[in-house]
Amino acid sequence: MKAIVQTAYGPPEQVLRPAEVKRPVPGKGEVLVRVAATGVNTPDWIAIAGEPRMLRRRSDLRAPGAIRGTDLAGVVEAIGADVTDLREGDRVFGSVWTSKITTTGTFAEYTVARADRVMRLPEAIDTVEAGAAVMSGLTALCAIRQTARARPGQKVLINGASGGVGTFAVQLAALEGAEVTAVCGPSNVDLVAELGAARVLDYTRGDFTSEAGHYDVILDNVMNHPPRRVARALAEGGVLMPNSVGNSGGLLAGLPRMGRAALMGRLGRTDVRFVSTEHNREDLSVLAGLLESGGLKVVLDRTYGFEEIPKAVARMFSHRARGNIAVTVP
Numbered sequence: 001m002k003a004i005v006q007t008a009y010g011p012p013e014q015v016l017r018p019a020e021v022k023r024p025v026p027g028k029g030e031v032l033v034r035v036a037a038t039g040v041n042t043p044d045w046i047a048i049a050g051e052p053r054m055l056r057r058r059s060d061l062r063a064p065g066a067i068r069g070t071d072l073a074g075v076v077e078a079i080g081a082d083v084t085d086l087r088e089g090d091r092v093f094g095s096v097w098t099s100k101i102t103t104t105g106t107f108a109e110y111t112v113a114r115a116d117r118v119m120r121l122p123e124a125i126d127t128v129e130a131g132a133a134v135m136s137g138l139t140a141l142c143a144i145r146q147t148a149r150a151r152p153g154q155k156v157l158i159n160g161a162s163g164g165v166g167t168f169a170v171q172l173a174a175l176e177g178a179e180v181t182a183v184c185g186p187s188n189v190d191l192v193a194e195l196g197a198a199r200v201l202d203y204t205r206g207d208f209t210s211e212a213g214h215y216d217v218i219l220d221n222v223m224n225h226p227p228r229r230v231a232r233a234l235a236e237g238g239v240l241m242p243n244s245v246g247n248s249g250g251l252l253a254g255l256p257r258m259g260r261a262a263l264m265g266r267l268g269r270t271d272v273r274f275v276s277t278e279h280n281r282e283d284l285s286v287l288a289g290l291l292e293s294g295g296l297k298v299v300l301d302r303t304y305g306f307e308e309i310p311k312a313v314a315r316m317f318s319h320r321a322r323g324n325i326a327v328t329v330p
């Protein structure tokens, strides 16, 4: 089958190459999916950049021959042993994410997924939108509904509101009846307002961390401010969700900030909650239901062709995508 294979670490246009590789075989509890669409997400960026270098020791980040990509929409080609609830020919969407970064991912004609990580895709949902929405949609769902348990009337701030996770989080918080403040760059102000933000802060004109004691919930998808400063913007009893490994300054800047946020939580003065997404069928069903009803819209930055995957990943590296990055697979 055709795949886009990582040959080394570095800029995507230098280290991602088309290749012919062996088609994978589904094992027990797995399905082989012919991929029709996929997306690009943070784990792809981390694994392809391979910085800081110590990360390269992790087996899931080992580069030569790795196929990245986690999200999928496509058609079941074959089923493994013990899979009873899916059939060949089913149109599905889901994820190959398990908690490790994949080396046998969705930047390929075929991929193997655990059957409990995919579900039949409702007719009304577009394949490309579904393929690009999985990780960012499930992350936003987990953050707003399961982790923060946002409630009507709460003041919820989303930093990084115009990216894949942010555009879903703004919509989900507004659907819960929260009063949403969206923080983004000047070119995305109209977009996030249309998605349901009651207030929009352009970060080139103001700094939300100066609004002391204001927010019940903060989802920080950028972490461009020290967590202690972000926490000052929380009202009494407010919840801080640090959710970035560093799109501002890379992992070397992001990981220590996540560490400091974790420490703040352990010291007990701030309610710090990390967003830990399962990618299971239950959550996929909730996401599918919201997409099917039209309650949740997928904002697509751009749709790339299969051979353009290096360009699509470079777009992720820029951290300037407006919504989700989509890729179609022939």
Ligand SMILES: NC(=O)c1ccc[n+]([C@@H]2O[C@H](COP(=O)([O-])OP(=O)(O)OC[C@H]3O[C@@H](n4cnc5c(N)ncnc54)[C@H](OP(=O)(O)O)[C@@H]3O)[C@@H](O)[C@H]2O)c1
Pocket: 041, 042, 135, 136, 139, 159, 160, 161, 162, 163, 164, 165, 166, 183, 184, 185, 186, 188, 203, 221, 222, 224, 243, 244, 245, 246, 247, 248, 275, 276, 277, 316, 318, 319, 320, 321
């Ligand atoms: N917990 C999980 O399972 C999980 C899963 C996936 C992703 N994530 C995290 O979620 C975060 C968001 O991911 P994403 O895929 O939505 O997109 P992303 O490309 O990482 O972020 C895009 C957003 O970041 C903003 N941004 C970029 N640089 C900025 C800066 N220097 N200052 C202020 N804002 C800046 C952009 O604003 P403008 O373009 O408007 O300027 C845009 O809103 C990532 O940090 C990632 O680590 C977590």
